[in-house]
Amino acid sequence: MDRVIQQIEEHIKEFIIPVLMQYFQSMFGYVNDQVAGIASDVAVTPSAFSPGVFSMVRNVSETVIMPIAGIILTFVACYELIQLIISYNNLASFETWFIFKWIFKTFVAVELITHTFDFTLAVFDVAGHVIASAGGVIGASTAIDSSALSSLQSTLETMNVFELFGLFLQVSIIYVTILVLSRIIFVIIYVRMIEIYMYVSMAPIPFATFGNRDQSTMGMNYVKSLFALGFQGFLIMICVGIYAVLIQSVAFSSDIVGSLWGVVGYTILLAFSLFKTSSVSKSILQCI
8 A cells, every 4th residue: 555655656746846847947947038138138229129119209200309399499599699699798799700609509409400310329329339248248147057957856856745746836836926027027128118219209309409508408418318228228237147146046955945935036136126227327327
């Protein structure tokens, strides 16, 4: 009778252990794919990320926003001319060079809004180069190596059926939690890109304010916000690098559940850190 029970337990273990190992491999593989995708996604420029969306944003901006920017530029140029006239005692001490100064500033302002997208994309080209360079230095692999999986399987084989059933239930919960967290990470990356598209779509208006020192605050804040969005990708890479180091330090000893919850904890930490990258980047560049 004992031998029959032992054989039944062996058959059950032969069924549960491969299922658990499949869970572990797919769980860590899925997280690794999501995290590895971050490194490539954050370095992509808005025009390359989704050419169709970028073309639509650019078309709307040039069709709808550009005329408004032209009106604002006209107002700013007139305001600048009035200020120059007043500054020369209502032309009582007239000097011809200030007219050329006004023409030059207006010309520069016109060029800025005419090539708005060139200047805007240049910011993300610079940020993308920095992020790509950082990706070559920061190790972003979160894969669990084969030796850790072999050790994990050896530990499972020493457990009895009841322990395996309890572990199976907990691993199922952890597996769902990891999948949810991975999707959250995916959402954070795409929300950043949508925010970039929103900023780019309004670019002509703040660029139109550069013709006057008093009104150029809007334009300067906008440019700082662009750099903040661009270099947010660099901070995301830093978070991924930290996560990769932490996840590789997880030791799958006899306390498998504790190790797995440690992975969950690190993944939650990664998601929270990615949420914070936007505010940290803006704070560094004094956008808030």
